[in-house]
Amino acid sequence: MIDLDVHNAFLVSFLLLESSRGLEGHNRSVNHYNRKLEFQQDREACMASIDRNRVLSLAQSLIRANSENPPGHEREVASILRRHLESFGLLCKVVGSSERPSLIFSTGEDLDGNLLLHGHMDTVPAGARESWEFEPFGAELVGDRLYGRGACDMKGPLAALAETMILHSKENHSKPLIMLATSDEETTCGGAEEVVKSGLLDGVKFGVCAEPTSLNILVGEKGLLWLRIVAQGKSAHGSTPELGENAIELCMSALETLLREHYSFEQNEQLGVPTINLGRIEGGSKINIVPEDCEAEIDMRLVMGQDSKEIVGRMGSLLTQQGLEDRVRIETIRSKPTVLTPKDSEIVAATQEAVERVTGAKPSLGTATFGTDCSVLQPKAGIMNVICGPGSIKMAHQPDEHIDVNQLFEAIEVYRAIAKWFAGQ
Numbered sequence: 001m002i003d004l005d006v007h008n009a010f011l012v013s014f015l016l017l018e019s020s021r022g023l024e025g026h027n028r029s030v031n032h033y034n035r036k037l038e039f040q041q042d043r044e045a046c047m048a049s050i051d052r053n054r055v056l057s058l059a060q061s062l063i064r065a066n067s068e069n070p071p072g073h074e075r076e077v078a079s080i081l082r083r084h085l086e087s088f089g090l091l092c093k094v095v096g097s098s099e100r101p102s103l104i105f106s107t108g109e110d111l112d113g114n115l116l117l118h119g120h121m122d123t124v125p126a127g128a129r130e131s132w133e134f135e136p137f138g139a140e141l142v143g144d145r146l147y148g149r150g151a152c153d154m155k156g157p158l159a160a161l162a163e164t165m166i167l168h169s170k171e172n173h174s175k176p177l178i179m180l181a182t183s184d185e186e187t188t189c190g191g192a193e194e195v196v197k198s199g200l201l202d203g204v205k206f207g208v209c210a211e212p213t214s215l216n217i218l219v220g221e222k223g224l225l226w227l228r229i230v231a232q233g234k235s236a237h238g239s240t241p242e243l244g245e246n247a248i249e250l251c252m253s254a255l256e257t258l259l260r261e262h263y264s265f266e267q268n269e270q271l272g273v274p275t276i277n278l279g280r281i282e283g284g285s286k287i288n289i290v291p292e293d294c295e296a297e298i299d300m301r302l303v304m305g306q307d308s309k310e311i312v313g314r315m316g317s318l319l320t321q322q323g324l325e326d327r328v329r330i331e332t333i334r335s336k337p338t339v340l341t342p343k344d345s346e347i348v349a350a351t352q353e354a355v356e357r358v359t360g361a362k363p364s365l366g367t368a369t370f371g372t373d374c375s376v377l378q379p380k381a382g383i384m385n386v387i388c389g390p391g392s393i394k395m396a397h398q399p400d401e402h403i404d405v406n407q408l409f410e411a412i413e414v415y416r417a418i419a420k421w422f423a424g425q
């Protein structure tokens with residue numbers, strides 16, 4: 001929240017400073033002042049229309065409906081969200097199974113909007129109850145903090161998006177605002193995949209993912225490539241290793257080559273450099289047996305200029321060069337492409353301006369160290385995303401997860417401003 005007196009004092013001194021620079025500067029500063037003042041009034045009107053109790057009670061209901069993934073039971077969360085938004089006249093389309101649905105809401109009759117606000121309905125498991133001071137599904141409000149699994153990732157943010165939709169639907173805009181609530185984000189982004197396949201979001205240009213960023217802006221995320229390296233040897237007694245073939249040694253020599261290789265990439269200030277981590281290795285059964293099997297798992301985080309299939313192909317040829325192709329194979333466990341929205345994209349400009357106007361602070365621009373539905377929606381549906389949401393990512397997936405409710409309300413203002421920016425195009 002901006003302290004109004006300090007803010008206005010700043011504007012007056014800014015005005016005086018600018019006016020001393022001549023008429024041109026004076027006019028510019030008056031315009032600047034008027035714009036700020038208009039926004040201030042607009043903002044006060046906006047704040048007046050947010051129904052804080054409605055937002056909090058929706059967030060609490062969503063937290064109390066356990067949707068831990070795995071196993072993933074989003075049905076109850078989906079029905080709470082759907083009932084809430086349909087009671088305000090919003091249109092809802094359901095994609096996927098009734099057990100694990102994804103919901104698309106619109107403020108209009110159809111889905112021909114420019115802007116999509118999105119979040120997921122599943123959460124990671126609460127984990128051991130004793131590591132929590134607060135009840136994970138109690139949704140307790142203590143002071144300005146709302147506690148519970150999903151408070152910031154992302155049931156609180158979903159409540160902020162729902163309120164934005166309700167308020168936006170009460171105004172006259174030529175283009176509808178679209179909201180997506182997905183299932184199964186935390187494990188596979190499977191809900192987002194089903195939504196893309198449905199084609200219902202075809203034509204939507206821009207997206208705001210409401211994952212918690214403390215209202216800073218993330219413009220992309222590294223790609224992901226998880227691989228399993230499987231070595232097949234031949235068993236023999238430990239006293240006669242020459243009669244067998246040691247799978248652990250085969251795996252080690254393959255790993256030495258694969259981990260040392262330089263996989264080319266495009267330099268990018270936002271995304272940084274790619275990484276590779278050998279996270280797991282398992283092989284052999286007993287000290288006196290030549291191991292027959294060994295497997296290792298590698299976690300690669302990719303940047304622009306890197307393609308999963310090309311990397312796996314390159315690894316295959318390295319194994320062939322080593323003569324290991326018959327005994328070592330590479331399996332892809334999971335892959336996700338790198339996504340990056342250009343800094344000069346309109347969605348970045350609109351979000352920067354909205355956050356700065358609402359919070360008074362310039363948001364930082366960065367990239368996500370975590371994965372989101374953007375990695376599906378951006379490459380497969382062509383939606384240019386930013387990630388910007390209330391709450392801290394440090395709280396996500398942690399015991400005593402919580403969100404600052406004031407930031408939750410600020411987020412609604414931010415989303416409303418972005419929605420207005422794109423509503424008439």
Ligand SMILES: [Zn+2]
Pocket residue numbers: 120153154211
């Ligand atoms: Zn999340």
